Structures are given as C-alpha cells and as structure tokens.
Amino acid sequence: MTESTQKKYHLADFAEIPGTACPCGTARRAFADVSEFPGTLHVTEISEDAELHYHKKLTETYYFLECGSDAQMQLDDEIIPVHAGMAVVIPPGVRHRALGSMKIINIVFPKFDPADEWVD
Template structure:
C-alpha cells in the first residue's frame, strides 16, 4: 500500500502571521483555510480602547494569556474583572469589549467572518 505524502495535520506559527486590525486591537488569525477545523484560532493583543461590538453568528471563547492589573471585560452592561488563566464564552448577540491591555487566545465558531462585526 503506497504511503500518503499529504500531511493530516496543520500548524500555525503565530510569529509568521501578519496582524490585522479589529475592534479589539490586533488579531493574528489561523486555520481559516482548514476544512477539517470548523472554526478559527486567533491570538489577539487588546488595545486600551477596544470598541464595544457584537456578532450575530459567531461564538467567541476568550482565554486570557496576559492581563494588565485593572483588566476587565464588558459583557452587555456588566463589567467583569479578568486575569491570566480565565476564559469566557461570548455567544452571538452579547455586546462585549476588553478594557485595559491584555493578550488572549480567541477560539471562534463558526469560522471568523469580518462581515459579522457590529459596532454600536
């Protein structure tokens, strides 16, 4: 039986992915072109002035890698203190923004669509 030369895995080196501006700061996005993965994976550096926004279709899961001392998330009208090691699932329709500097992993399902970012 011949060996397959096609790899069955996918690798993302975030140091080689160009950052893209987003309402939160700068996102490096991976796996949008991987059919076997139904979402995308982002490493995002949040700026101090992230904009309040929501998504109509996307569910985001933030995992906080680094956070400034007074970092918070606004989720609708609630303000939640956050720190490294925490995670938050943000379903469609929840208005959200990061307050303070932080670096996160963002797992997005279905695949990220820039047309599904809605600002107030």
C-alpha cells in the same frame, strides 16, 4: 501563515501571521483554510481603546494569556474583572469589549467572518 502538510495535521506559526486590525486591537488569525476545523484560532493583542461590538453568528471564547491587574471585560451591561488563566464564552448577540491592555487566545465558531463584526 497556516501551513498544510502532506500529513493529516495543520500548523500555524503566529509569529509569521500578519496582524489584522479589529475592534479589539490586532488579531492574528489561523486555520480559516482548514476544512477539518470548523472554526478559527486567533491570538489577539487588545488595545486600551477596544470598541464595544457584537457578532450575530459567531461564538467567541476568550482565554486570557496576559492581563494587567486592572483588566476587565464588558459583557452587555456588566463589567467583570479578568486575569490570566480565565476564559469566557461570548455567544452571538452579547456586546463585549476588553477594558485594559491584554493578550488573548480567541477560539471562534463558526469560522471568523469580518462581515459579522457590528460596532455600536
């Protein structure tokens, strides 16, 4: 869980944050309860059957930690190859999904809201 300390910083141990099912696979989400941070930070393990979806309010930034050699992202009608060390900013309204198994860091602004996940 996200841990608030008596100090002015906040820690998250992703090994202790339970995974939550999402259209991409399984997300571990941190810092939703930190008022000083205007977003959330997720570590997401993306499954082979990730669903095409979009957000009306959220901007997501995917940073690819681990990818297979054939990993791709669908962004609206375009499919682009991706690899570890790349990042992509996905503004509101862009339909997206990962193609292939991968592990990402997802930085979400404003704070993640599960009611803002729209699957086609």
